[in-house]
Amino acid sequence: MTLRVLDIARGTSVDGPGLRDSIYFAGCHHACEGCHNPQSWDMNGGREMSDDEIMEILRYDDFDVTFSGGDPMYRAADVARLARRIKAELGKTIWCYTGFKFESIVSDPHFRCLLEAVDVLVDGPFVLAERDISLRFRGSGNQRIIDVKRSLATGAVVLMQQYM
16 A cells, blocks of 8 residues: 655644644645645655555654645545554544645545544645735635544534634
8 A cells, every 4th residue: 555755744843733744645736826835736746655654654753643745635545544544553643734625525425534534624725815924834814723523523613723
């Protein structure tokens, strides 16, 4: 089992609270104006990494994990498989960044498998006109930091107020 990975930023503090390992997956069709990572748009970018290779890095670093990209939702089933393994073997908290909105993800079984495997979702495309460098863990004001488990339980988006 492999995934297309652009990079793994080890011990970063910008993609969620505390030190984290951020896995940047290849591929994105949102093409947001002003994207800070346009090299991630290529679906065939980066390199193939096995689940075992990724797990070895995560196990060694022992940090919580963030999925970014590109957009992990374009590889939802494969990334969900990795997320379930991270949870089962390492017990780590997982954040996931996506240009899709929670409301469309939750109603799409293809995407929902990944949604159900993560703890926090930062949703929505980057909007250059709403860019705000004072925001924590997001680039533009339209993006939301969502408590996935509580949102799924209540049937409504529950924001993580401590980060908004």
